[in-house]
Amino acid sequence: TSGLLNHVKTSKKEKFIVVNLNNQYNIMNYEVVATGTVSSVQLRTVEILRTAIICNSPAVVLIHNHPSGISKPSQADISFTQAIIKAASTLNIEVLDHVIIGERDFYSLKREGHM
Numbered sequence: 001t002s003g004l005l006n007h008v009k010t011s012k013k014e015k016f017i018v019v020n021l022n023n024q025y026n027i028m029n030y031e032v033v034a035t036g037t038v039s040s041v042q043l044r045t046v047e048i049l050r051t052a053i054i055c056n057s058p059a060v061v062l063i064h065n066h067p068s069g070i071s072k073p074s075q076a077d078i079s080f081t082q083a084i085i086k087a088a089s090t091l092n093i094e095v096l097d098h099v100i101i102g103e104r105d106f107y108s109l110k111r112e113g114h115m
Contacts, residue, residue: 004030008065009101014041016064018048020057021096028055038067045087052093060088062098071102078114085115 008015014036020028031051034043041064052060062084064077073081081098088095097110109115 005101008063009103011065012067013037014039014065014067016041016043018051019061019063020052020055021059021061023058025059025096028057045084048084049088049091049093053091057093059094059096061096063101065101069103071100071105071107073100073107073109073114078109081109081115
């Protein structure tokens with residue numbers, strides 16, 4: 001996945017990735033669920049949780065990049081994450097984190113208390 005993260009970090013468009021994990025939190029697979037523009041990506045909750053449901057994954061990590069290079073989340077990022085957590089919980093899928101990749105760093109919504 002390090003090649004994927006390098007690709008996402010240098011992408012000129014926003015990309016949203018879902019990493020599906022097994023019961024031991026090992027990576028089962030990942031999917032780039034959406035590619036957007038330089039400043040946004042549009043997607044629905046069902047698109048984010050689709051592969052987790054198909055793979056019977058009990059946990060996911062959400063990842064997206066900010067082509068601006070600044071990893072700090074917008075209020076929309078935070079609200080969207082909270083909506084995904086709520087929807088996932090109804091399916092018994094745990095959202096472990098949402099990581100935003102910037103040019104030189106990353107931002108963990110879990111670590112920073114937004115989850």
